[in-house]
Amino acid sequence: MSKQFLTDSKALPFCKGCGHTGVAQNTERALQQLGYDPLDVIFVTDIGCHGIIDKNLVSHTVHGLHGRSVAIAGGIAAGLPKDSNKKVIVFIGDGGATIGMQHLMIAAHHNFSMTVIVHNNMLYGMTGGQPSEFTPEGFNTPTTPHRSSAGAIDICKVAEAAGAAYVSRIFGIGNFTAELAEAFSQPGFSLVEVMELCTSYGLKSNPGMKLKNLIEEAEIEFIKYTNETKKSSELPDYEGHRLSLITDQLVIPQEYTADSTHKISILLAGSAGEGTQSAAEFLARTAMLSGLHVTRKSHVPVTVGVGFSASEVIISKEPIYYTGSSKPDYILITSKDGLEYAMPRLTNGYKSIVYMDATLQTPETASEIHIIPMREKVGARNAALLSVFKLVTDSRMLSMESMISAYSQHKLAAKLPIDTFLDQLT
Amino acid sequence: MTHTTTSRTAFIDGSRLIVEALVQTGAEVFVGYPITPANLLYSYANRRFPTMMAAPDEITALQWMSGFATLGKLPVTATAFPGYALMVESINMALMMELPMVVILAQRLGPATGTATAGAQGDLNLVHGTVSGGFQIPTFCISNLDDCWSLSAKAVETAMQLRTPVVLLTSKEMVMTQMSYDLNRLTPLKKSTLKHYTGTEPYKPYHTDESLIPEFLPISQSTHQVRFTASTHNKAGILQNTTPEALDNTKRLKDKLDLHADFLLHYHYEEDNHAKVLVISFDQTAQAAREAVAILRQQGTKVAHLIAKTLFPIPQKYYEISALYSHIIVAEENLDGQYRRLLFGSAPNTNVSGVNAIGRMIHPDEIIEEVKKHE
Known part of the structure; x- marks a missing residue:
């Protein structure tokens, strides 16, 4: 029988229909497929609705500050032995990825060994549905009912430009276990952007909107990018020196x-x-x-x-x-x-x-x-x-x-x- | 004429002693972001720390440090006000997660970017008020080269034993000025270690015994589940709203420091039972005060001197000592007496006065003059 990573995958703490539930369930299945032991996985969660998953996880959990999850995970990844069998997974929302975008770029640049899952529901769900830098054109929010005009930052392109070893954008409804398992299997830094809808604010502000239609209208592509050079490169070494500063x-x-x-x-x-x-x-x-x-x-x-x-x-x-x-x-x-x-x-x-x-x-x-x-x-x-x-x-x-x-x-x-x-x- | 001697005198700065002492006591990782006047600390750390990381900014520095700390590796950084300001939220996080680490704050002239190459003692209020809710970060302040060694070791020991971030407060002159110094004064240092959980019951990361200090387990082990949480949490490390257990856990962060106040206490006191005046000093200004007190005593003036080395939490001992004198003078390199007001309040008080300056060191003559007004 597969080991559980969630206390109960059918009793998760999210609103009915929220995409975060699917991310958690697919993550568990992907880790089961890969044969991980729950205590060999370190989940680092950001601030936002997705972050309340901690108590449902039986793996190690770290829950820090808004936007900083990738950075603290970077310290963990850099500090683990190179031959560690530990898997570091970051759960972050589009709000956290907005405030902590530099951390994402730096982690990709350093090729820290981790997988970042961006739960992109295109708004700040926990605080009332304000727009993030990931809110696409054509998507209303409670505070921008007349449509945002700046458009969404393409975090996959940003991560790719920063040197990520593996990047993908996937549709966050249904079964995407295989896609997550592929990302988890990558050496070095990988990022998966999961497109979701917030049932509380996204649907209410955009009555009748289908996620698939929005993605098509906003010309958001489901892509996968692999940096073969980065994938095969050695993980960074931060070995310092040990010579005493006090000598005769x-x-x-x-x-x-x-x-x-x-x-x-x-x-x-x-x-x-x-x-x-x-x-x-x-x-x-x-x-x-x-x-x-x-x-x-x-x-x-x-x-x-x-x-x-x-x-x-x-x-x-x-x-x-x-x-x-x-x-x-x-x-x-x-x-x-x-x-x-x-x-x-x-x-x-x-x-x-x-x-x-x-x-x-x-x-x-x-x-x-x-x-x-x-x-x-x-x-x-x-x-x-x-x-x-x-x-x-x-x-x-x-x-x-x-x-x-x-x-x-x-x-x-x-x-x-x-x-x-x-x-x-x- | 040739002369032989048994001393081992070197011409060194405080940064070198600080970095060496930190490593010898068990610090493993230095995460640096360059800033004047902490650059020498960065440069020595680059030559000495087992692990060295160049962070892209000070928020990242504190977050990377926190990541290392969850693995049981004690991290250190060195910064000045602009960097410390960026670190504040992350220091709060580390305090709440009870992550051991040392933050060296080398003060320079503010506000804002101020003058990077001028010393100051203007960050007392900032350090005192770093944590939301008034919780304190153990803060040690270096007053001479001996302290660069011993208080750096104390900072690591405190971070490990009390599971807390520690601020090692200093300023430009203390970390940059070179001085002749007999290396024979350096006492051997002992490596500090974290107390690990060894039980067989499921591990509760924030459960404590009467010491009020939770036992540690690194997040890299595979026997027990470990949780680190910056939000209000129960003993299991699970986010809570305001449950009694979670609030007790938050209050424990203060109680922990109160319980171990004696362990935290470091000061130097030159009493004088016949003196009316007590001079209180810290950091670089303690050197001017030492000189002033020596001159006054040569002149026959009675004066006592307290060098505060534990600045926060403010030790009760300082009030016991202060009560023995009719007038207190606090000498500090800031505009309006930050530590004086933190110690004795802002209400008018004829029994307390300050010697203050900005943009330059306080001269011993200024302290002498103030003592003579009140002797």
Whole structure:
């Protein structure tokens, strides 16, 4: 005797004559034909009249949000082992397929292994019969009694374009068990659109209308489409990596000592793409080689690659809590963007020591300004790095040895000899 | 001069520690949709998580995560306000289905798209009000790099043990600023697991013992029928209207967190029996408060400091501590004191004041100034 998937296929919770009953009964028969065990089938139901089938199912059930059933089923399908014998079936209405159309496309695109059955009765039945994007021309609804004009979206074409392995549209009255069994047998993503009529709102708004006639008048075709490439392709693999992010390669051992005892804050202000962040990190690493505590806070505009690029570095013998520096001890400005960014700190009355590129106009400021032709000497991309060399050398906050050691580990070291910078310091 | 040391100091950001701790504690899947300032989390997750999926939007992200969670695989995502806003309905669903997952919310300046590259602490009301009906999502807030490790582990442990979505709240500076950090501070972490149903009777997915936490069975097994339902449901997971059993099941979602309040409680408290003023801080602002309190104490000013790490449900412990002081200052990077109002209400109260800012970090001097007004 075949295993039951429905508690009682003759006592389903739908209105008399509703097409959803036929979908449930034909689904059970198709699964029986294919020899599935009920607990090897996962039904994911959407919101809408069709979704109240859950309690009549003896398989696993997931009942989530309106329109999102295909998406949650996608997570299930992606998470099941590739050799799983589980069958994921999504029941969704035309309303759910409207609100969740992107999920349908994405599931088809990813070739998630599931069958989606769209119960298309061409309106929102649970809420009073409002039109969906599947309401065809010539079909009245209670809120569009004078006929909708936009016409229906062809979900089969949408799924096909998104790369579905198998798509079909079928007539939802009578026996369509074989059609469903064929869809359930497909590897990867399959979608079946079942054309139905809502007896409560569809028939009342369109007295005497026959489903067959409507389908003919709206030129809706019963089609079947198979994507042979997708069918035979491997199911997607979402295997990630497992290498620990915390390794001793990250450790910057203390090799030197530093004379500085107080907290020093340095603002580097330049332009995106000109090495400001990299120079700040170089300064930070130099300080860490000297056993100091360091923080580096970056600030960039929303669009990466244009405008200013700023970095605040704090160096201290004591642990650092607050990582900002509204009154930096040093400001290294290497471009016009950087000057504009640093301007509030140059005009706040605080006396910082400022290293500024020679191409920039000196602002009115209480700070001590040092003009250096950084861009001219080492180019725009290396000016920020030169400013750090200059700062460390002049201030003696860190030893020259620590800086040379840090540079030897810098990505530029292989192609740009350190003398490029050291020659500019005298 | 060469110097030897036993420390293992690295120059790292909080994102790296968060991702590593999540995986070491048992998180298996990262579903990401890129958004500033959570991009580093995405990037590290891509290198570390056993399963990594790039979602096409944040609603899909939460739905895919929920699908994985029905299989017993703990999923994680990281987002900022615009993404979290899209996730809200799906987080409600996950809470109702009692699906374990971790949502990292890296706050940035709003409203709307605001300034993606500026930090903020402006999403307290949003997180507190995420769930229809006032149900709370356990929310932990990171205050330094140590917390990036330990609270991430706590988030996974909580999600698994209480079967609930968990929010790990942070902000731009905490996940992006690099800091020197001694890796020896990282304590070994233990993998968390879900408690599975092992009985022989038919499984009722939402039946619980006195722990009020339902035992789990993955939807991939073939011994018992499993149901997950976002709608009001009975113990069998069957959609109900407002039957007493179904309403009891819904109320249990609150009772569950109340019962396990001690398990959820994380805070750091530096008491001072002679102080009049208590500073309450959280997230990045806790760093400014730590510095402010240290300076004040060096100056001889008496002040106590509470760093809130469990933000929601609001722990009763915070009220016990607050009752010991005549004035409370809540420092937070938002316009009008969101956590202060959630803690103490919006009615005028001369015993409570705030230090607030938007578009920039709160400076320790601002906290010092406010403390001195009330000491």
